[in-house]
Amino acid sequence: xxxxxxxxxxxxxxxxxxxxxxxxxxxxxxxxxxxxxxxxxxxxxxxxxxxxxxxxxxxxxxxxxxxxxxxxxxxxxxxxxxxxxxxxxxxxxxxxxxxxxxxxxxxxxxxxxxxxxxxxxxxxxxxxxxxxxxxxxxxxxxxxxxxxxxxxxxxxxxxxxxxxxxxxxxxxxxxxxxxxxxxxxxxxxxxxxxxx
Amino acid sequence: xxxxxxxxxxxxxxxxxxxxxxxxxxxxxxxxxxxxxxxxxxxxxxxxxxxxxxxxxxxxxxxxxxxxxxxxxxxxxxxxxxxxxxxxxxxxxxxxxxxxxxxxxxxxxxxxxxxxxxxxxxxxxxxxxxxxxxxxxxxxxxxxxxxxxxxxxxxxxxxxxxxxxxxxxxxxxxxxxxxxxxxxxxxxxxxxxxxx
Amino acid sequence: xxxxxxxxxxxxxxxxxxxxxxxxxxxxxxxxxxxxxxxxxxxxxxxxxxxxxxxxxxxxxxxxxxxxxxxxxxxxxxxxxxxxxxxxxxxxxxxxxxxxxxxxxxxxxxxxxxxxxxxxxxxxxxxxxxxxxxxxxxxxxxxxxxxxxxxxxxxxxxxxxxxxxxxxxxxxxxxxxxxxxxxxxxxxxxxxxxxx
Amino acid sequence: xxxxxxxxxxxxxxxxxxxxxxxxxxxxxxxxxxxxxxxxxxxxxxxxxxxxxxxxxxxxxxxxxxxxxxxxxxxxxxxxxxxxxxxxxxxxxxxxxxxxxxxxxxxxxxxxxxxxxxxxxxxxxxxxxxxxxxxxxxxxxxxxxxxxxxxxxxxxxxxxxxxxxxxxxxxxxxxxxxxxxxxxxxxxxxxxxxxx
DNA sequence: CATGAATGAGCATTCATTCAT
DNA sequence: AATGAATGAATGCTCATTCAT
Numbered sequence: 001x002x003x004x005x006x007x008x009x010x011x012x013x014x015x016x017x018x019x020x021x022x023x024x025x026x027x028x029x030x031x032x033x034x035x036x037x038x039x040x041x042x043x044x045x046x047x048x049x050x051x052x053x054x055x056x057x058x059x060x061x062x063x064x065x066x067x068x069x070x071x072x073x074x075x076x077x078x079x080x081x082x083x084x085x086x087x088x089x090x091x092x093x094x095x096x097x098x099x100x101x102x103x104x105x106x107x108x109x110x111x112x113x114x115x116x117x118x119x120x121x122x123x124x125x126x127x128x129x130x131x132x133x134x135x136x137x138x139x140x141x142x143x144x145x146x147x148x149x150x151x152x153x154x155x156x157x158x159x160x161x162x163x164x165x166x167x168x169x170x171x172x173x174x175x176x177x178x179x180x181x182x183x184x185x186x187x188x189x190x191x192x193x194x195x196x
Numbered sequence: 197x198x199x200x201x202x203x204x205x206x207x208x209x210x211x212x213x214x215x216x217x218x219x220x221x222x223x224x225x226x227x228x229x230x231x232x233x234x235x236x237x238x239x240x241x242x243x244x245x246x247x248x249x250x251x252x253x254x255x256x257x258x259x260x261x262x263x264x265x266x267x268x269x270x271x272x273x274x275x276x277x278x279x280x281x282x283x284x285x286x287x288x289x290x291x292x293x294x295x296x297x298x299x300x301x302x303x304x305x306x307x308x309x310x311x312x313x314x315x316x317x318x319x320x321x322x323x324x325x326x327x328x329x330x331x332x333x334x335x336x337x338x339x340x341x342x343x344x345x346x347x348x349x350x351x352x353x354x355x356x357x358x359x360x361x362x363x364x365x366x367x368x369x370x371x372x373x374x375x376x377x378x379x380x381x382x383x384x385x386x387x388x389x390x391x392x
Numbered sequence: 393x394x395x396x397x398x399x400x401x402x403x404x405x406x407x408x409x410x411x412x413x414x415x416x417x418x419x420x421x422x423x424x425x426x427x428x429x430x431x432x433x434x435x436x437x438x439x440x441x442x443x444x445x446x447x448x449x450x451x452x453x454x455x456x457x458x459x460x461x462x463x464x465x466x467x468x469x470x471x472x473x474x475x476x477x478x479x480x481x482x483x484x485x486x487x488x489x490x491x492x493x494x495x496x497x498x499x500x501x502x503x504x505x506x507x508x509x510x511x512x513x514x515x516x517x518x519x520x521x522x523x524x525x526x527x528x529x530x531x532x533x534x535x536x537x538x539x540x541x542x543x544x545x546x547x548x549x550x551x552x553x554x555x556x557x558x559x560x561x562x563x564x565x566x567x568x569x570x571x572x573x574x575x576x577x578x579x580x581x582x583x584x585x586x587x588x
Numbered sequence: 589x590x591x592x593x594x595x596x597x598x599x600x601x602x603x604x605x606x607x608x609x610x611x612x613x614x615x616x617x618x619x620x621x622x623x624x625x626x627x628x629x630x631x632x633x634x635x636x637x638x639x640x641x642x643x644x645x646x647x648x649x650x651x652x653x654x655x656x657x658x659x660x661x662x663x664x665x666x667x668x669x670x671x672x673x674x675x676x677x678x679x680x681x682x683x684x685x686x687x688x689x690x691x692x693x694x695x696x697x698x699x700x701x702x703x704x705x706x707x708x709x710x711x712x713x714x715x716x717x718x719x720x721x722x723x724x725x726x727x728x729x730x731x732x733x734x735x736x737x738x739x740x741x742x743x744x745x746x747x748x749x750x751x752x753x754x755x756x757x758x759x760x761x762x763x764x765x766x767x768x769x770x771x772x773x774x775x776x777x778x779x780x781x782x783x784x
Numbered sequence: 785c786a787t788g789a790a791t792g793a794g795c796a797t798t799c800a801t802t803c804a805t
Numbered sequence: 806a807a808t809g810a811a812t813g814a815a816t817g818c819t820c821a822t823t824c825a826t
């Protein structure tokens with residue numbers, strides 16, 4: 001029991017260290033000692049806090065999902081009109097650059113979901129929540145409900161794909177073109193002119 | 197020069213074995229001995245053919261890219277009208293299910309592109325070629341050139357994203373809904389009614 | 393000096409816990425954390441009471457030796473005639489079954505004596521005391537002194553050996569046959585008919 | 589398949605090395621690196637030959653059992669008369685000194701039998717075979733069958749016990765007194781005068 | 785006095801690579 | 806050319822010990 005606060009704080013540090021390590025070396029090259037080094041701990045200490053390494057990975061994924069979602073939620077809260085909200089959503093939904101650690105971790109662990117139910121659930125949860133964000137805004141516009149759902153899903157999908165290419169250093173996909181393309185889609189789908 | 201044909205054949209077998217191994221275990225869990233076992237060889241033999249393991253990975257990626265692209269090209273060659281071609285493209289561009297080995301490998305190695313230029317180039321090349329396929333069809337329709345390019349890029353992006361979620365076992369994304377959403381997008385963008 | 397009584401009590405508990413742990417896992421598999429768990433303590437607390445782990449082992453051995461010896465002494469104190477005393481000695485000298493913790497610990501630590509003088513001394517002491525018990529009884533019978541000593545030593549040896557096989561789960565040695573064989577020996581050696 | 593002879597030879601070396609390591613450090617202190625060092629190999633190579641460490645332990649036990657048994661069998665084959673055979677058996681059945689590696693290993697692994705069926709079976713097998721050796725000789729003497737069996741079992745038991753004390757460095761048990769006591773027993777049991 | 789959170793040394797094990805055949 | 810037996814470097818993990826509380 002004693003000193004659970006230290007425990008919690010230390011675990012947060014390890015999650016952050018793991019996020020940096022995964023961003024730097026990828027899931028394939030991830031070593032406990034890398035996480036330990038990022039966290040300024042010994043490898044044994046990482047094992048002490050996370051007896052099962054998969055638990056750490058799950059918490060890193062959960063943390064990245066939350067982090068990404070809340071950042072987007074805050075982005076639209078600061079804006080009043082639907083058009084502005086859509087623009088804000090798209091802006092926050094596309095990685096600013098290839099080295100955004102949260103996005104890199106998300107793609108690493110989303111792909112890991114192919115072999116792991118926990119990560120599949122986390123990936124699904126993020127997708128659903130992101131779609132909800134778009135749906136919430138789109139439903140204030142004169143679209144019928146079914147169309148709004150499709151557009152919301154497509155918008156999130158476009159973000160995911162362009163994000164994958166940005167993180168993967170696709171030479172012909174930049175954050176700017178990505179946003180422009182997504183906004184072009186939303187413009188045509190909603191009839192509301194949107195410019196990043 | 198001696199028996200280069202056997203060499204080539206053996207390397208192809210190893211590439212196929214590596215594709216299966218990556219699909220089964222992921223890039224993170226990939227061991228040379230797994231590849232060897234899939235190929236019915238000893239680990240030493242895999243090292244013999246691929247002194248540098250990264251070379252094998254690059255050839256697996258190249259092979260998967262080619263495989264995916266040609267399959268799509270053949271899909272539209274069999275169809276005469278633009279609408280049918282778009283439908284065929286979408287059908288071939290979305291994984292039939294979560295266990296399609298070529299798609300799983302593509303996502304694993306696309307994510308690996310974040311840390312490796314060779315894989316970034318391969319990912320970019322596939323994206324470009326896929327966009328070209330769509331552009332080629334879209335340009336036969338009454339869209340202006342810029343719009344056609346954006347729509348082509350968005351179509352490929354939607355495929356990529358929905359493919360990622362299908363492969364990652366997103367509980368709310370099925371190949372059917374994915375295709376329907378992409379076709380809904382293409383319908384609204386082209387004015388041509390498309391039904392899978 | 394402070395509260396030496398608590399200290400002593402706690403050390404006794406740890407000795408008992410160690411006896412159970414050794415019986416359960418063997419000396420080879422013994423971990424301080426096992427002892428701690430048996431005692432309901434943290435590993436740190438065991439280290440606190442026994443800075444040197446060998447000290448604990450020695451006290452466990454000493455305790456087991458005493459425990460085994462006194463139990464046998466009480467066994468013959470309850471009986472008046474030599475024949476009954478021999479029968480009682482044999483009964484108490486053979487493990488009731490393979491899972492007697494005291495006997496298992498004795499054999500584990502007797503074998504450990506091969507590499508540790510302290511344990512060799514404890515083993516020797518138990519042997520001597522057990523031989524004395526037999527000698528004490530046998531000398532009340534019409535044997536010459538030399539013969540009585542040899543018979544006493546052999547009786548204890550038979551107990552040790554059969555005990556080893558009982559504890560080691562020899563499929564063909566049961567407590568009953570063991571006792572019968574030892575009593576058969578004592579019968580022939582003393583001329584006194586002994587039946588368990 | 590290839591070169592299975594080397595494999596077998598190397599495994600024999602490892603068994604011998606493990607025997608020496610167990611004799612030196614005991615089962616409790618046994619480390620794979622000790623075995624490797626004794627065998628002049630790296631720890632990884634020992635793991636290569638014995639993926640499962642318990643397999644090695646079982647083979648060491650089997651080897652020690654065989655070794656001990658055949659040595660005794662040869663001992664009586666060289667002698668014609670029953671009395672001489674009994675004397676030879678006793679001589680070969682008692683460790684020459686506390687540092688006989690085969691005997692030390694036998695006791696370590698016999699005690700290990702308490703927690704492992706395989707070792708219990710090996711211990712039982714050795715006991716049975718040794719009893720058979722005595723029985724075989726005793727049945728040539730004028731004892732009734734039941735008595736011969738009891739005497740044979742007791743003789744082996746006495747050897748086991750005295751051996752345990754010799755190996756455990758009991759200060760009051762020497763190979764000489766052990767043999768004398770066993771022969772005294774056999775003399776009284778068979779009526780044949782036996783002197784070591 | 786007593787604890788258990790935190791540590792890192794030490795261990796078994798895995799695995800890519802080498803090299804004799 | 807092709808193999809797989811043999812190796813040892815690198816890794817994760819277990820666990821005794823420590824020290825702040």
